[in-house]
Amino acid sequence: MTTKDRILMASLKFFLIEGYENTTLSMIADAVDIKKPSIYYHFKSKEGLLFHSIYFILNTLEEQITHSVTRSNTPKEQLESFFECIFDFNDKLSLMIGNDCNNSINFITMIQLHSNRFKELSERINQYYEKISYILKDILTQGQKKNLIKDALDKDMAVIDIISRIEGLIALSTVYKTVHLNNIRNQLYENLWLNLAPQNNPQKKDRKFFNYGPISLGRKW
Amino acid sequence: MTTKDRILMASLKFFLIEGYENTTLSMIADAVDIKKPSIYYHFKSKEGLLFHSIYFILNTLEEQITHSVTRSNTPKEQLESFFECIFDFNDKLSLMIGNDCNNSINFITMIQLHSNRFKELSERINQYYEKISYILKDILTQGQKKNLIKDALDKDMAVIDIISRIEGLIALSTVYKTVHLNNIRNQLYENLWLNLAPQNNPQKKDRKFFNYGPISLGRKW
């Protein structure tokens, strides 16, 4: 890994754990084991470090979502891949930045925060949401053609609901101790699927569906 | 309004718009038209200002939720009040702090952010979520007794889903330009209600329900 990459990963780590303003160039330099001014050889400013950190997050996320959705075939599997991808991203991010301690990180809150502060970022972030919205809408459209997704569906609305449920749950799990993400993420997905699957299927099919996936801790609703 | 309250409201305003670290005591002093050191007569430190700002948000929100839910009778109305309360809170907050410009504020992201930084805050915030969870669960339980809420319902799971949908949507609307909160909040609520209402009701009842409320911009799903 080049020095430039190590600086970027260290920045990302501190930005996620401590926040942008609470991160100092000294902290980053110490973590990479170089001196402060060396950072300026690789990056123009502290702001530049933030921008590249967020670009890195969004690029990686987009790449992983595209990759994992493409590998699946049925809309149900594709949506599940989409879910898994975003839910797993925090964990993967922890590994990428070498977050040895058990500090809870939350990339969603970080992105929301800086979107309103820097116009350059807000455009890139909006672009990210446009991209994943497009992917989701396409899954729904293809599913409708195969009669695997409800026909009377406001797809734009469905897309927004899906994204806000995922992100809302991740964010909530970091502030509300009762919510243990890994225990309920499957349920969230199953519940959402009930809104998308055609209703004309008889109860029996639904029941079969209820037994799909890992053991859940409570009744579906 | 006392000087102390004016300092608190100015702090809250800047914390919401600029962020805690980007807010300086000079900005607050200027807004209240006093000098910097005078702040220390009323508050112990800058951190104290943050704590009181967040307590103010949570206290006010809890109060308004409790009040508006109590005023309603049926579970459907109560849940609607709950929704309205949180969706309206941002706007009300803007008025309270005298946010003259059209700066978009988002109290949810602010709360999520500082919950992970200050233990004192994380406990108060967790307490807030426990309280609104209790309120929601009670609505569901009472509704079940009256056969107005689905009987086979994992209430704990439902509560978490409701909260994360509301907060997820509010947060998403501040970063994804396509999402216009006021256009879709009614739909979000109606969609959610479909998960809670008993299924044994025939289609007819559902259709009547679809015509309830303000004109919507798209088909329900």
Added chain:
DNA sequence: GTCTATACAAGGATAGAC
């Protein structure tokens, strides 16, 4: 209660040697 003056620390950034 509010002010002036000031201490004290720390951050981002640059100059210029090696």
Added chain:
DNA sequence: GTCTATCCTTGTATAGAC
């Protein structure tokens, strides 16, 4: 590419007069 030395600004906070 990386370093030492240093500049400059700004922030929180306190002392003490009025």
